[in-house]
Amino acid sequence: MPDEHEFDKVTALIKECGELMLSAHAVEKESGAIEIKAGTANFVTKYDKIIQNKLISGILQIFPEALFLAEEKENSAALADSPLLFIIDPIDGTTNFIHDMKCSVISVGVYKKGNPFFGIVYNPYFDEMFTAEAGRGAYLNGERISVSLRSFPEALVSFGTAPYYRDTYADGVFSIAKKVFMKCADLRRSGSAAYDICSVACGRTDAYFEMLLSPWDFAAGRIILAEAGGKCTDFDGKTLKCSEPSSFLCSNSLIHTHLISTIKE
Ligand code: IPD
Ligand code: CA
Ligand code: CA
Numbered sequence: 001m002p003d004e005h006e007f008d009k010v011t012a013l014i015k016e017c018g019e020l021m022l023s024a025h026a027v028e029k030e031s032g033a034i035e036i037k038a039g040t041a042n043f044v045t046k047y048d049k050i051i052q053n054k055l056i057s058g059i060l061q062i063f064p065e066a067l068f069l070a071e072e073k074e075n076s077a078a079l080a081d082s083p084l085l086f087i088i089d090p091i092d093g094t095t096n097f098i099h100d101m102k103c104s105v106i107s108v109g110v111y112k113k114g115n116p117f118f119g120i121v122y123n124p125y126f127d128e129m130f131t132a133e134a135g136r137g138a139y140l141n142g143e144r145i146s147v148s149l150r151s152f153p154e155a156l157v158s159f160g161t162a163p164y165y166r167d168t169y170a171d172g173v174f175s176i177a178k179k180v181f182m183k184c185a186d187l188r189r190s191g192s193a194a195y196d197i198c199s200v201a202c203g204r205t206d207a208y209f210e211m212l213l214s215p216w217d218f219a220a221g222r223i224i225l226a227e228a229g230g231k232c233t234d235f236d237g238k239t240l241k242c243s244e245p246s247s248f249l250c251s252n253s254l255i256h257t258h259l260i261s262t263i264k265e
Contacts, residue, residue: 007133013055014055017122033045041163041164048091048094055070069087070086070089071214077243079243080241087216091104092217095191096191106122107219108219115134117223118131132227136227147225149252154185156204159209160210169212196221215241233260
């Protein structure tokens, strides 16, 4: 476990980064604030970079031995089994952020030799701090959370469109979405994978899937979800690795097998 003091320092640092997100208005109109990345409609803003740098330098003051896998820097897969690895998405939901949709989060997942240590996802717009330490339950602003008990026909299922890789995945995304839609209560698309996972963890939604996610999208969320009683695998039901991109499915556990068989139909 991180000691309480260390954990509080990391959450305070993440809150400060949330203030930076809230201070941004009309990012789209700020000259030079947005750059294009590889893929389709994939952007990075100056805020993603400022927040990532602030997180890394702040975390190093708390955990000088920490190593980092973070979206807006060069990364090496060799980091996966590091003694203390912080996996960071400085802004998950950058397109929402640019459009001022107010649905973007900061995601920090921490692993010790590949094993979950703790995870934090912060939505500054609602001041919602999702946290979990391995073996100690999941919390939203300090209150214990758990997944829903809903069945597949009652389920609200969110999905991601793997937007940057649509040339490869668009047909698959929408064919799976249709199959799931025909069996559940309704579908949702938030634009932030980490937020989607936390929405399952606290029982607002019942499942979430996306054909391709990167480790920083799910590293924190999967720790929070597991501690809330949920299940998270790839589309074949296999355990996810914290260092590799993968298909991603998470649920309240109860409907997981049914979802996998629906995806495979
Ligand atoms: C993206 C968001 C989006 C999901 C994409 C992710 P980013 O992360 O989580 O909801 O559909 O697959 O890459 O680029 O905004 O950090
Ligand atoms: Ca992301
Ligand atoms: Ca991001």
